[in-house]
Amino acid sequence: MKATVYPIKHLRDFCVQVFLRCEVPEEDAMIAADVLSTADLWGIDSHGVARLRSYYEVLERGLVNPRPQIRIVRELPGTATIDGDNGLGLVVGPRANEVAMEKAEATGAGWVSVCNSSHFGIAGYYTWQALSRDLIGWAMTNTAPLVSPLWGAERMLGTNPISVAFPAKEEPPVIVDFATSAISFGTAEIAKRNHQTLPEGLMIDSEGRPTNLPEDVVEGGGALLPLGLDRTCGGHKGYCLNSMVDILCGVLSGANWGPFMPSFPYYLKQPSRSVGKGWGHMFGALKIEGFIAVDEFKQRMDDWVSTFRAAVPAPGTEGPLIPGDPERKAEASRKHEGVPLTEAVVGDLRYLAARTEIPFD
């Protein structure tokens, strides 16, 4: 696939300008652009500027509120529920995460559930924010249904990601960030575009039968399977983990959940029933100092990282990675060399440039 390379600053600035044109206040536009461009910097191309057009479309059509009154609707010293007032998840998420971190700094543990939000970008952005404050960060979100429960024949759950991040001292931090489906919808889309099949056992068709044809999921209404796949390999565990994220983000916050999650962008086909407000997230922060001396923890993390780095490699591999390594590798290269964008993404950005009269290239 042909790719054109753009400096990260150029992409971030373009995002800021597009959000400003949609009447997003400057501070919020800068935060939203930072979330998006960080995904590109880290190599998570599906969650970066590739989505800017979707965000633009929902703002332009008045389906998302550019100037939300984000407010705490309930709280205790260590908890809060935040109503995002139908704002961009890219704006609501960072605000809610900030509340969780402040509560952790004050009491040791801060947990904030969020309703009435939308797609919040990469979960790892939020947990990475916690590191410089000597906190352990958590972030989760529920998303539109694409995943079947084990033994189900329909889309009932999102790809519901979970991220947790731990700082180290000399070594890089451990940043766990993964969707709780076995594969991403993007993996099926790419296979379909390339006229490839996928390995057995990753997907089901709309009747609940195993399929290796990506079009059965991308167009045919089939579903991804949860992490672990079938009963033998632990599909019940992935279904449990995915459900846990759905309940914490959706049921607890007053947002929608499960099969009733709205599709994003919101002009897509929507579920028959509403069970809450928008999408839900959950942010958590734990103050390291509340458990162990910060320096001691970081030294112990260094030991953990170097121990796993030194593991005996399986034949044909270079050995285990440390969670966060792929993102660090992408950042090391893209920071200097720029971000390669596919023709389709460049096309979307040029479309936005033409619509908004903001120069892109």
Add this chain to the structure above:
Amino acid sequence: MKATVYPIKHLRDFCVQVFLRCEVPEEDAMIAADVLSTADLWGIDSHGVARLRSYYEVLERGLVNPRPQIRIVRELPGTATIDGDNGLGLVVGPRANEVAMEKAEATGAGWVSVCNSSHFGIAGYYTWQALSRDLIGWAMTNTAPLVSPLWGAERMLGTNPISVAFPAKEEPPVIVDFATSAISFGTAEIAKRNHQTLPEGLMIDSEGRPTNLPEDVVEGGGALLPLGLDRTCGGHKGYCLNSMVDILCGVLSGANWGPFMPSFPYYLKQPSRSVGKGWGHMFGALKIEGFIAVDEFKQRMDDWVSTFRAAVPAPGTEGPLIPGDPERKAEASRKHEGVPLTEAVVGDLRYLAARTEIPFD
């Protein structure tokens, strides 16, 4: 396999007497027996009275402290680290969980890490305790190494389980409880005993090569793979999740972690290096009232449960279960009909009866 059936009360009482004989104080003996017998009641046979002999042996040999001075070594309103003074995990765990729940009741969120403990039984016992107090319960523990990281060729991590539980109103609670390896060591042991192979892709041998022979893991020093198995199916995600549990339980608390976790029982071969004190756990509790009205949450949980209960079943299945269903089904039967024990377990209990002169049958 021949099984003899015993009333749950008989098993619990026998456990209490054995612990008392080992100089465990009465209150602690009753709690430890409750944790063990609850596993039997719920059908988690690997974690119930089948382990009583191991606990007896470590107490008898003075390897575990029957009367630990369990103490909080550091705390904030929402956090604590507890040193279990080398006590039984079955005693240290419930005490630490109680502290987490009390902190959640006071501030909204309570998180307690634990070092210097040992095998704590089933994680679901702890989270189930939170339900009647209108809390969301969390429990995790790290364990002796049996699992390889993705792309590793050696045992570096435990089966590190995670449990989270949510109360409902009319419907049963959702109790998530699973080990973060794809399969349990017990699954390999049973296959070996029955001279069976396992499906491809679940295990590696001591050289890191894929194997379907259970003896390669049970006797040959091979390893289980993390949930998700290989890279294609999401093995990096299971490795991340397992590592998260290891860091929260081990690195944060001051316990051992990863490949340096002591084997339990402690008279087995031990790791070359100690990086902390005993085994580690992490307990968390979130006060529902700190996020949403309790009754509203429980009604929303009822809706979640009945929605997933009504999912279209995949062909050849009866449809998705609700997390906690298998344990509820076992309890409904075993509560009245008793607990079936294998000959091997009955043999162990008779051995203990002979050693302690406590009547068993």
